[in-house]
Amino acid sequence: MTDWPQRQAALLDALAASRALPPEWRSTFEAVPRHQFIPREIWKQEATCVPVTAEAAWWDLAYSDEPIVTQLDDGRGDGPGVATSSGSKPSLVARMLGALGIAEGHRVLEIGTGTGWNAALLSARLGSENVTTVEVDERLAAQAEKAIREAGYGPRVVHGDGALGWAPGAPYERLIATCSVRRVPPAWIEQTAPGGVIVFPLALDFWSGALLRLDVTQGMAQGRAVGDAQFMPMRSHRPATDTPVDGSTGRRMPGTAVPDTVASLGFALYAGARLPGVAMTDGRHEGTYQIWLWDREGSAATVTDQEVWQYGPRSLWEEVIEAHAAYVSEGSPSADEFGLTVDGAGQRVWLRSPEARVHH
Structure with a gap:
């Protein structure tokens, strides 16, 4: 496909117009084309996961502002066809990177390597030596690392449980998760330097979808919802099996x-x-x-x-x-009026002020 630069430019123009893509990230997105990180075997998420087999449809999806399913059933060939890994919507990738507020010299830990596109974008902006990315699925980690290397970047790619972070590279000034969690793992706070920032999707039981930005102080992280973000749960945070209903x-x-x-x-x-x-x-x-x-x-x-x-x-x-x-x-508060505090006493959702905890 020879027209991908035009497709990329059109997508980035749309992201910029919607204010999803911060101006300071535009040149980085131009330098790291999305299609280099999309495997040939992909699915489009509709009522079910539909295989994308035609080349034209593959390119259409690669440069659309849509998520792309890249794995079913944790890579097993005999499952029910449930999406277990994907490439995120470009607008969401841009919003999350913008929310990080990164600066030159920051060290970043990414939880959930996925396709590797996010880690490559961070590497292009900060230098590969400042980026560590953790992926729980060994096959996905290897696939992503290959794509990242072929694109010319060399962050540390770790095959491991993202809930544990990556202590050998700590402390980090920024931590970003591209999988949702029910509770913020203590390791994330321990491995983020005081004054650092954690950006992640929160998945409470009552349907998931909030993107949070927490500021880290010694032993505590606190901040507000900064938008919506639908992500697959981290494997260790998947819901328990439901009890049958009578x-x-x-x-x-x-x-x-x-x-x-x-x-x-x-x-x-x-x-x-x-x-x-x-x-x-x-x-x-x-x-x-x-x-x-x-x-x-x-x-x-x-x-x-x-x-x-x-x-x-x-x-x-x-x-x-x-x-x-x-x-x-309470005035039907919007999402950005809610916040989260995580410390040694646990995790608490609050409304408008950290002192105003929402109790059950």
Whole structure:
């Protein structure tokens, strides 16, 4: 494909126009073409993961602002076809790198090498000697390292558990994670220098999606949500297997108009702290908007404006409605009004001020 420079320029122009791509990163993105890090075997995430086989479709996806699935079922050939690794949307890559606030001489630890594009971008900006990237999947780590080397960069690529960081290279001035976590691993704070910054996606049970930027002081990290970010969970932070729901316990209630803010990122952060262990997703089923709730211990609920069904010992929809009423009484705060403190006492979500913890 000979027109990739034009495709790249068009994509970067769009990212700049949307303010996703900070001006100081433009030349770095120009120097590190995305397609060099996309393997030939990829999938497009739709209702299921659809293989991308035609060359034209491969190039279209490589220079679109879309994620690209690069692995199914942890690399096994006999799984159900669940995406387990991907190349992130370029706009999200740019926003996260911008949120890091890096400067010359900073040492950066990346958790989740994936395709290697992010590590190559960091290497181009900071110098390869200042970049360490950790990948839990040995095959992905080797594949990414090959792509990074062929692009002309040489960061340290480590095959290991990202929850442990990489102590031999510590301390780091910046840490960025491209996989979501339920709790900030202590090693991340221990290995980040005081005054440093951690940027990562937080995945509470009540649907994941918040990007956080934490400032690190001695033994503590604290900061706010700075946007949304949908990422696959770090393998050691994947949810536990759900307990089957007993369909004979079903209880029908009249339908209800679902408030728009139930599916907002602000309420996700609030409900994630108020209702730990309760998971939610939403979407359309047979043309009807629906919410699904479950607690992984045998309770569940399905909600539409026609009817509500609840199962198991808990009445999850009523718990969500109660939490939503409390959220509305707080002024229906947006995501950027929430923050997180992580220290020796644990991890706490707060609203507007670190002293105003959101309790369950």
